[in-house]
Amino acid sequence: MYQNKILICLVFALFIIFPLQSITADSPELPSLGLSSSYDISLNQEKLLGQGWLRQFRAQSKLYNDPLTQNYVEGLVRRLATWNRNLDMNDFDILLVDQRQLNAFAVPGGVVGVNTGLFTFAPYEDEFVSVLAHELAHISQRHFARRVQASQDIQWKTMAGLLAGILVASQGNADAGIAAIAGTQAAAIQSQLAWSRNYEQEADRIGMETLVAAGYASEAMPAMFAQMQRLTSLSGRPPEFLLTHPLTESRIADAQSRADQQAKQAVRVRGKDYEMLRARAIFHQYSNADDAFSLFSRQQGSEASLQYAHALKAKSNQNLKKYLELITDLANQDPDWLLVQFLQVEALTEVESWDEATSKLNDLLLFAPGYYPAQQLQVEIFSRQQAWGEARRSLQKLSQTRPNDPVVWFQLAEAAGKVDRQIQLHQARAEYFQLTGRFRQAFDQLDLALEQAKLQNRPWVVQSAIRERRRDLENLRSLMEI
Structure with missing residues (x-):
């Protein structure tokens, strides 16, 4: 029993992190699984495994602690989950990982991780959403349970070496992790990993169905693939996401074909909240404000998001007066936009204008009493005073x-x-x-x-x-x- 727990957890970690570029053998088509109960790993076991992994990951990884972005991504995942017809759960744990690399992952039991780098490389909200929809499809199709069933013959002597590499790779040091894993008997699990391409194609199909059902353009998924290809060609190596989600020509062609077959294409969505949070993530990642502003403004965004980027640049340069002026102007332009009203209170807090910040925050909480970012900002105001x-x-x-x-x-x-x-x-x-x-x-x-x-x-x-x-x-x- 104890050994089975170790095997299951290590195979699971392998499924999430092990690099897949070396897989070349063809593998049979897999049926859509959904929430079948015929697999050795129950949904409750998946939840426990996911919670165990989540706790280890939190203890060893640097997370992006921004309630505004956390609240946005949590809401986005919950919304997408309602449109995935195979997903019978609404309880998710969302991890925002403070890493520049383009990456996202899904863990059995409803754990979804997103690197801050994904914001950088996805200028449109629908491209960002296409990645989340793909990850939710891995959960709904129970790809982990399938892989465990296909992994019963993995030898124990392979496992000890894998764990060290997995822990290193989870910290964003993929090369070191890959080297550690490669030093083990990787050939012993080659046949199990060869299934991955089919998992990815199925996750693409279910993910695109979810994407379209939620009202986004199907074209967003192949557009995101194109972004990844460009990144690979420019840097000479694939982004972290592709180390565990191998992007083949057939996947790209299939995604484009499905997008072309849509009878009525939805309008591409930049997302006004998304653009603001994207600017926020980019300025967090880059210490040089000029570099951050240049990177964000490279894609044509809305006037509001560009003004917010100017405000963040002023803040980074310690020009708090200009920062507050730009944010206040944004809030006055759109009094009903919850996010910019929050940003104004945040700016007032930054300049220690306590009375005005408290007054506006109380109004905000009356309008949206369960708004988590405002609740956290209230705690910050109390603490700083x-x-x-x-x-x-x-x-x-x-x-x-x-x-x-x-x-x-x-x-x-x-x-x-x-x-x-x-x-x-x-x-x-x-x-x-x-x-x-x-x-x-x-x-x-x-x-x-x-x-x-x-x-x-x-x-x-x-x-x-x-x-x-x-x-x-x-x-x-x-x-x-x-």
């Missing part, structure tokens, strides 16, 4: 709506410590540690919370709840343990 009691109460509410967000728990622990709420401090730290795969530290924090509860003579129900949470986490760790 050292109003830790208010910050703690806001984070307490956020922890109920976003219980699987380690950032929220980290912030809650800090705020609780500032107001000497020792029990809550240790409980929040425990949640942060378990969500980042450090269960031993989580147990230690819960033990400290219980000790504090006893010292403070807290009611039995409080102590019992802490013990119960520890048992829950012990059970979770045993289920996800590899």
Whole structure:
């Protein structure tokens, strides 16, 4: 049983990260799988495997912590999921990975990862969406379950060498990861990887169906493929995405053929929110503001997004007055645009105009009470003014709506410590540690919370709840343990 868990998890990690350029053998056509229950790995097992992998990835990778972009991508994935007719889930974990490389990935159990570099190389929202639709298709078609069934004869001596390479590759150092993996008995799993082209073609087909059903132009998918080809020709090596999603001539031709067959083509979508977030991601990735502005403005975008890029350039150059003026002008031009109203409050916060920022933020939260970026910005305003009691109460509410967000728990622990709420401090730290795969530290924090509860003579129900949470986490760790 224990060995089976290790085999499944390592094969899964191999499926996500192992390079596939060397595959040349033809493989048989695969039927559309959907949510068949005839496979050895159940949907619940996939969820547990995905959660275990997610925790390890969080602990070892640099993530892009931007609530505005996080909220946008989460909403986009949920929307696309409703249009994938084979996907019977709406609970997703979205990872924004702080890497310049063009990459995205899907993990069984509803984990979807996107590199910030994808924003750079996808000037249109529909191109960005085509990649997400493709990744959701990998999940809905249960490609992981198929690969596990085809991998039962992988020898154990192959696996130890694979793990080291997989962990290196997940950090964005693909060459080192590939070298480590190549040093193992890679030939032993060649036959399993040869299925990949068929998985990719099926994900393209389902992804395009999802793309079109959601109202986007089918042409966006071959357009994104063309972007990848151009990047390969310019740099001399394929982007990270193509290391695990091999792009063959037949895939490109099939995608273009499907796009051409659409009876009525939708209009290409740049996406006004998307353009703003793309500018934001590019300026985050490049320390030189001139380079960032040049890269963003290379493609013809909307006037609003170009003005936002000018504002970000001014901010990078410490010209906060001009930054605020440009953002305020944007907000005045379109009072109903939620994103730019948020940007104005963010700019007011940056210049420490606390009264105006608080007033506008309260109005924003009245208009959109569940808007996560505004809730996080409220926490930031409280924290920067050292109003830790208010910050703690806001984070307490956020922890109920976003219980699987380690950032929220980290912030809650800090705020609780500032107001000497020792029990809550240790409980929040425990949640942060378990969500980042450090269960031993989580147990230690819960033990400290219980000790504090006893010292403070807290009611039995409080102590019992802490013990119960520890048992829950012990059970979770045993289920996800590899």
